[in-house]
Amino acid sequence: MARRGTPGRAKGKAAGGDAKAEGRQERPGSGRGAGRGEREAVSRSVDGGVAELVPDRERPHGWTLLIDNAPQSHVDLDDPTHLSFAYQRRLGHIIDLAAPPLQPLRVLHLGGGAFTLARYTAATRPRSTQQIVELDAPLVQFVRDHLPLDPQARVRVRAADAREGLGRFPDGWADLVIADVFSGARTPAHLTSAEFLGEVRRVLKPGGHYAANLADGPPLAHLRGQVATAAAVFPELALAADPVVWRGRRFGNAVLLASDLPLPVAEFTRRVASDPHPGRVEHGRALTDFTGGAAVVTDAAAKPSPAPPPSVFENP
Numbered sequence: 001m002a003r004r005g006t007p008g009r010a011k012g013k014a015a016g017g018d019a020k021a022e023g024r025q026e027r028p029g030s031g032r033g034a035g036r037g038e039r040e041a042v043s044r045s046v047d048g049g050v051a052e053l054v055p056d057r058e059r060p061h062g063w064t065l066l067i068d069n070a071p072q073s074h075v076d077l078d079d080p081t082h083l084s085f086a087y088q089r090r091l092g093h094i095i096d097l098a099a100p101p102l103q104p105l106r107v108l109h110l111g112g113g114a115f116t117l118a119r120y121t122a123a124t125r126p127r128s129t130q131q132i133v134e135l136d137a138p139l140v141q142f143v144r145d146h147l148p149l150d151p152q153a154r155v156r157v158r159a160a161d162a163r164e165g166l167g168r169f170p171d172g173w174a175d176l177v178i179a180d181v182f183s184g185a186r187t188p189a190h191l192t193s194a195e196f197l198g199e200v201r202r203v204l205k206p207g208g209h210y211a212a213n214l215a216d217g218p219p220l221a222h223l224r225g226q227v228a229t230a231a232a233v234f235p236e237l238a239l240a241a242d243p244v245v246w247r248g249r250r251f252g253n254a255v256l257l258a259s260d261l262p263l264p265v266a267e268f269t270r271r272v273a274s275d276p277h278p279g280r281v282e283h284g285r286a287l288t289d290f291t292g293g294a295a296v297v298t299d300a301a302a303k304p305s306p307a308p309p310p311s312v313f314e315n316p
Contacts, residue, residue, distance in 0.1 A: 042146055046138040048183070053114075053146055056084075063147060065114040067139075070185055073114035075147050080119035086277045087213050087253040088116055090240050091178060093271040094211045094257055095121050097264045098176050104128040108174045108203065110162040110191075111181035112136070114143050115155070122153035132157045133165030163190050169203045177204060179212040187214065189302040192226060196299075197233040197258075207261040210234065215305055217251030222305050224294040226256065227287060232296045234258035238265050238283040239290075240272045246280055251308050 039055040049068035056062030061077040064084075074084035083089040095117065099105055104127040109118055112134030121128050130153075134140050137159040149155055158165050162181045177200050181191055190196060200210050210230075216223040223239075230237055241254035257263060269281040282290060295301075 044138065044142045046142060047136040048139060051139055051142050053142075063114070065143070073116045075114045075116050075119065077147060080116075080123040080150075083116065083120060086242070086275060086279065087255055089275055090255040090272055090279065091117055091180070091211055091213065092120055093268055094178075094209060094255070095124065095176065096271075097267055098209050099125075102126070105175040106173060106205075107131070108166070108169065108177045109133065110166060110177065110179040112140055112143070112157060113180065114147055115149060115157075117178060117180070118155050119149065119153070122150060122155060128154065130155045131169075133160050133162050135159065135161050162188075163196055163199070166196075166199050166203060171202055172205045172208075174203050174208055175205055176209050176211065179210070182215070183304070185215075185308050187305040189304045190299065192222075192229070192305065193297050193299045193302045194229050194232050197230060201233055201260070204260075207259065209263075210256075210258045212256045212258075214254045214256055215252065215308060216245075216254065217306060217308065218248040220245075220248050221294070223254055224291045225297050228291040228294040229297045230256060230258050231288070231291070235260055236263050236283075237287055238263050238268060238281055239287055240268070240279050240281045242277065242279050246282075251306075 041052055041054045043050055043052040046067070052066045053063045054066060056064060056074070056076070059076050059078070059082070062082075063075050064071055065073045065075070071085075074088070076082040083092045095105075095107075102125060104125055105121065107118070107121055107128060107130045109130065109132040112132045115132060118130050118132055121130060132155065134157060140157055140159065162179070179191065179200075181187060197210070204210060214223055214226055227237065227239060236259045238257045239254055240257070242250075242252055244250045245252040245254060257268065263283070265281065265283050272279040272281050
C-alpha cells in the first residue's frame with residue numbers, strides 16, 4: 001500500500017524478534033535469470049522491519065515488496081511500465097501527463113520502496129534524470145541486490161530523511177516531485193505540513209508538478225487537512241481516489257496532484273476513470289467544498305496520518 005523512508009518508524013511484529021521472521025533466510029532463485037517455477041520469496045531485516053520479495057506467479061519476473069507483511073510495491077523486471085497497484089497507476093498517469101510523450105524529466109522521488117515509479121519513468125521517458133531519497137539504506141541494498149535497476153537508467157539513490165534530502169536540492173531543480181513516504185504505514189508528521197510543501201514548491205520548476213500518495217479512512221479528517229494545506233501553497237489541485245474512499249466507507253489511498261499552473265484535469269480524470277479499478281477525480285470548487293473548512297497543517301501542529309486497520313492488507 002505504501003512505502004517507508006523517514007524517521008520514527010514503528011517496528012512491526014516481525015521486526016521485534018518474531019520467530020518466523022528470524023527463521024527466514026535468503027534463498028537462491030531470486031534473480032532475473034531464475035525460471036518461473038524456481039523462484040522463491042526472499043527476505044531480509046531492514047530498518048523498517050522485515051522486507052520480503054514475493055514472486056508474482058502470473059508474471060515470470062514480477063515481484064511484490066512487503067514490509068512486515070504489508071504490501072509496498074510491485075515490480076515487473078521484464079515490463080517496468082506495468083503498474084499493479086491502483087495508486088501507482090495514478091502516479092503513472094501523472095508522470096505521463098507531466099510533459100509531452102518521451103520528453104525527459106527531472107524527477108525527485110521522496111520514498112524509494114522497490115523504485116517502481118523511477119523504473120516506469122526511465123522506461124517511458126528515456127534520458128530522464130531521477131533522484132530517490134530513501135532513509136532505509138538496508139532496504140535500498142535489498143532491492144538493489146534482487147531487483148537491480150537498468151544500468152542505463154539515470155537514477156541516483158540517496159540515503160536520507162525525505163525532508164532533509166529535499167532541502168539539499170536547489171531552487172527549481174525538478175519537473176516533478178513524487179512523495180510516497182510511510183513509516184509504519186503512516187505518513188510522518190513532518191511531511192504533512194505547509195512548511196514541507198513550501199520546500200517542495202521551492203524545488204519545483206515553474207509549472208512543475210507535485211504528486212503525493214496519501215492514505216486515510218473515515219471520517220477523512222487527515223485527507224481534508226492535507227488538501228487544505230496544499231491549497232495554501234499551490235493554486236491548482238486535483239485529488240484522485242476510489243469512490244468508496246471518497247464516500248468515507250473504507251480506508252485507502254488518494255493521490256494528490258498540485259501545481260502553480262493549470263493541471264491536465266480532463267485527461268487525468270479520463271485515465272483514472274478507465275483504470276481496472278476506476279477512480280474519481282475532484283478539483284476546483286468541489287475539492288474546496290470537500291475540505292469542509294479544515295485548518296492548514298503547520299509544523300507546530302502536524303501529526304502522522306492515521307494508522308490503517310489490519311484488514312487493509314488482507315487483499316493487496
